[in-house]
Every structure is written in structure tokens, then in C-alpha cells.
Amino acid sequence: MDTPQVNLTARNFPSAEQEAHALREPGRYAGPGSSYRLAFTDTDFLLREELRPVRMQLELLKPELVQAEQGIESTIVIFGSARVLPPEVAGQRLEQARAHGDAAAIARAETALAMSQFYDEARRFAALVTERSRTLDTPIYVVTGGGPGIMEAGNRGAFDVGGKSIGLNIVLPHEQEPNAYITPELCFQFHYFALRKMHFVMRSIALVCFPGGFGTLDELFETMTLIQTGKSRRRPILLFGRAFWEKLINFQHLVDTGMISPGDVNLFHFVESAEDAWARLAAYYGFDAAPTETGEFADDI
Template identity: 40%
Template sequence: MAPERNSRPPIRHRGPVIMRGERTAEDTTTDQRLLDQRGPADWVHNDPWRVMRIQAEFVEGFGALAEVPNAVSIFGSARTHRDSPDYEQARRLAAKLAEAGYAVISGGGPGIMEAANKGACDASGYSIGLGIELPFEQGLNEWVDLGINFRYFFVRKTMFVKYSQAFVCFPGGFGTLDELFEALTLVQTGKITRFPIILFGSQFWSGLTSWIENSLLESGKIAPADVGLLHVTDSVEDAVQVILDAETTRHRRAAEQAAQLAAQQASEKATELW
């Protein structure tokens, strides 16, 4: 007799590979095996070959996401329950963004990530999940239209940054903070074009923003303008408007730069003819 569906052994993801049963026994991740300290010569036999796997993961991600339209990444805790107000707000925000023409990108897991993907689907939008191999199985939620499971955190974070026009961080833990400060650092240092970084939930984020202003700013560790990189809100409509306004500003600046370049080229051509 075939086993009952609920008696099936758990599934484990290893990058794009799915394993079930005894093959799920491995208790380390690809990131851990890469970063763990090895013997003095062991890297000669292992790490150079990992470069090919890393390269392949970048190629796979770039290929899958190359035609994604303007998108917004939504981060937050995987532990957020479905009956939580944060879950409902994330779902509503994703739906509003989808209605405005944005794809919605999440980490593809449960909690806030699931809410974001569900909201995009509810509004017939494009729902994307970028998963990660973890020691404990998480898997992609059922509302992901386009899903990619990554082995390496740094490859996954590159995809979030490259294909997003804005970041929205709902209450979350270390993973959410990691994505938040990655985006802040890249914008602050000019490594990427400035885009909105929105903290949703003023009460949750108040301690962090106070520390940034009272410790980092007052001690001279950041510039006054750096504080303005964060926008804190409790309103879905406000978050959407901030993102739309930023896109309008980007288009205006691009048009101004194009006009300046055309004028400069026309002036140079006139000078040559003269």
C-alpha cells in the first residue's frame, strides 16, 4: 500500500536540488562548508572548484531575473504568524505595489515573506521568491510564481539589490537587519543608485532609529544626510507613495542627464564645424 501523504519523509533543498528521506541527513550548508576553516592544504583540492559553483549560481540568478520588471523587495521575520497585523500589512502593501505595476520580491519563505508573495498574487502581480539553503528546512511558499533556491547568501543578496527599486523592511530578526544594513551601506557609499529604504512599523523600529541618531550620528560615525536614507512609516499608502515618488525623481534625473549630454555633444559638434 502506498504511504499516506502526511507520512512522507521531509524534503530538503540543496540549492536547486530537492532531496527526500535518508539523503536529507547532511547537517551543514554550502555556505558553512565554504567558510569553515580548513587544513593548510585542503583548500587546494576544494575551494577552486567552488568558484565554478558560485559562478553558476550567479549565472542562474541573472538568467532567471533578467526580464523582471521594476520590483520592490519586502523583508521581515519568517516567524510572523498569519493572524499578525504585520502579516496583513505586508500582504496589503504587496498587493498595492502589484497594482502599481511592480513585481514583489521576498525571501520566499514563511511569515512576512509569504504575506508579500500572497499579496502580489492576490492582485494578479508578479510574485518572486529568492530562497536560501538552511540547516533547517524552510522551502518556498505556495504563492511564489518565480522561485530560485540559492546556496550562498552573498549571491542571493546580490539578486535582491540588483533587481529592486526599493526595500521595505517589516519587523524581523538578524536576517532582516542584515538585508537592511547591506542596502544602507551600498546606498551610503554610492555603490548603487539611491533608492528608498523603508522601515515599516514605527514602534518596532524606534529603538534602532534612536540609536542611529543618538549614538552613530552624535558620535560622528555617520553624516547627517545618512539619517535621511531611512523612511519610517506605519501606512501602506505612504510606503507606496514614497516608492512612486522616487521612481518619478529617477526618471526626471535621467531625462535631465540625457538632455545635458545631448547639449554637450551638439556644442562639441558645432565647435568642430567652426
């Protein structure tokens, strides 16, 4: 009599992973020009020009599946320059510039030290988000571009309070290492800018933008365009440092010349501190409200 089968959901066929690990290529067909390898283990095949749609799908799926497995449903995106230094580093560079007596270098170092305040605020804000959201039904995770500067500060703030954070790195002509504060299992690398930007907004409940250059502006305006055109749900967009942003972009000029509607300037708000930013988010989402104002009885109020 056959032994009873107790696992009614056992696989009928070996998985692709099992076969990939078990496969031993015959010596005659193990060379670089051989087509014997399984298609999904053949890197040369996957990198062919014709396989671009497959690679794009993989870049969409990998971060999506990993974050779902980690239970990540809500994120706050922190954008900002990779060139903003930690205050201690900026201070050291100013001392070095003064020691050499180069007026131009001193001026640049003084500016860098002044801008380093945003590193501190990004770090404090990320810590605040991570700490305050722990008690929410859906914790909020900080996500950055994974590089240095403001990105490092965001991941570092979450790390400071023992929280997880996400880094979405991109392959660039100049080598860029992930910063040391990203949660390893949530550190991703992208080839396609478009898919990386999609992952920034897919789970985000807010965009927090610190001073930055072309990349920061690209990410900011794409998100604002998605909301303005109704392609994406409305969510808070917070710009740190009113003086920086108003000097950089004349939003009122866009209104006056009819390039945007008067109401479009309400797509974003200026903030100056980590506490100010959290207060904006808390007011929008009711984070700090009593349970009866945010839970199943909220409609009665």
C-alpha cells in the same frame, strides 16, 4: 543537385543539452567511480571543493537569465521576519494559550497577535505594488526571501491580485520550504548568502523593511552601507513601524557619537501603512504623475 539549405543560422554542432540527453553511458563506465560522464552532467565533479568558483557563477547566472527571459527589470524587495504570523493563526494561538491558562504563553501570543498586523500590511503593500505598477512601462515585481512570515505575506499579496512574484530561498540547517505563493518559475534556491543578497539588490528600485531579526538587519544594513558608500545608486528604503525601529536602533545616538553623518538618517523613511509606502515611492519616482511629467516631455516642466 544538393537540396538548397534554407536555414542560414542552423547550428553547426549539437548543443550541450542535445549531447547530454543523447548520451548513453557504456555499461562498463556507468558506475559511480567512473569519470566517463560529461563534466557538466557530473554532479560529483561539480560539487568538488575546487569547483566553488564555477558554482558561484552558476548561482549568479541562473536567476539572472531566468528573470531576463521573464522580462523582469524592476523589483521591490520586501524584507522581514519569518516568525510573523498571519493574523488568523496568531488569533488561534492566543485562544489556545488562554485555554491553557499559562501567563507566559498568553503574553507571547498577545505579542504575536500585535505583530501580525505587519503580515497584513506586507500583504496589502505587495498587492498594491503589483496592481498599481501594471500600467507602467516597466512593471514592478515583488521579491522576498521566499520563506514564511513577512516573506510569505509579500508573495501572497502579489498572488492575490494575479501577479507574479519572486522568491530567493536559501539552504539552511533547519529545513525551510518555499511559501506557496511564489511564482514557480521565479522560485530560486541559493547556497551562497552573498549571491542571494546580490540578487536582492540588482534589480531593486526600493527596499521595504518590516520588523525582523538578525537576517533582516543584515540585509537592511548591507543595502544602506552600499548606498552610503556610493557603491550602489540611491533608492528609497522604507521601514515599516516607527515604534519598532526606534526602540530597536537608536539612530540619533549614532549621529551624536559621530559614527554616522547627520545626513545618513535621510537614507531611510518610516512608514505605517501600505498606502503610505506606495505614496513615498510614487512621489520619488513619479508613478502617479501625469505622462507629461514622467515621459519625454518631463524636462520641459
